[in-house]
Amino acid sequence: MSPDNELDLWRRQWQSENAIPFNLRRRVERQSRLMRIALLADILVTIVIGGGSIAWALRSPQPDIAALAAATWLFLAAAWFFRFRISRGNWSPAAVDTASFIDLSIRRCRASLAAVRFGAVLYAVQLAFCLGWIYHHAPQPKRPLLAWLFFGSLSIDIVWVATLAFFAGLIWHRRRKRAELAYLLELRNYDSSPICESR
């Protein structure tokens, strides 16, 4: 390699390496770690809930339990289908430069916002299904549905409290992600100055 080519190569490597703002780089790496943890958690949930429902259906003589297991797997399949759809192309940047890192962060933010919407809908559908299934199998004589749903028992009250906490968490997460998205969109339109990246 001629000395000039060598210097040009070093120059390209040097300018590509640190042109990625430190905060952005750390943010993307942290998100990658969290994505891997979330994937492992989803696999664990699938094994425990999906496997548990099948095991229950196999041991139980009631055909309703088999229907419950099928519904469980339907929900799991929907969740996995959505997960694959939104995480496609979001594991690594297209190139090692600032623009690609910002684009990746923006795509991840949008995926996260889509996941919030999907999570809210899936939770509501699952909740309706589970409460309906439990009410259907409640011992006779049944109480009126509304009386049973609201303040009917401690376990149902706990479900409502958990639901409130879940949606409060979703709203908080959505706000955070929207603010992050606004910042990243602003950053994309701005030259990479280290002074503006201290957020």
Add this chain to the structure above:
Amino acid sequence: MHRAALEEQFDRLLAANGAALARLAAGYTNTPSDRDDLLQEIAIAVWQALPRFRGECSERTFLFRIAHNRAIAHLARSRAQPVAAGEMEAPDPSPDPETGLAQEQRAESLQRAIHRLPLVYRQVIILSLEGLGYREIAEVLGVSENNVGARLTRARQMLRTSLENRK
């Protein structure tokens, strides 16, 4: 100069040279927090010196001269304070989709090799890699162009050897 015009010039300078300053700061520091501190010091020094800038040299030379002086002062201070092992900026050992890229690894090797160079050679190679010519480097460092040429030749030899030894 009017304050608004100064602010505009300051913003423009940092926006145009922010990445280069970040690289320069990384070349003189070992930890991310140290680098951010140095960048902050450089920005303050540029802001303080800007009203005295009369265009005797290019804006880039002006900026790099300040950055270089601040970096040397920072280096002198930080030598008195050894860096804790956990603070060192090292590549993540876990296989990561981003850091696993070969291009990035080569760039990191180059950065580490530059870090290992003695200060006089590190200065010229960093400025050269930022695209400054002999005359600009000489103005930034306050040495002759011949001196820059000699230092740069030696710096390149040392860098080449260091990179080959790490392969």
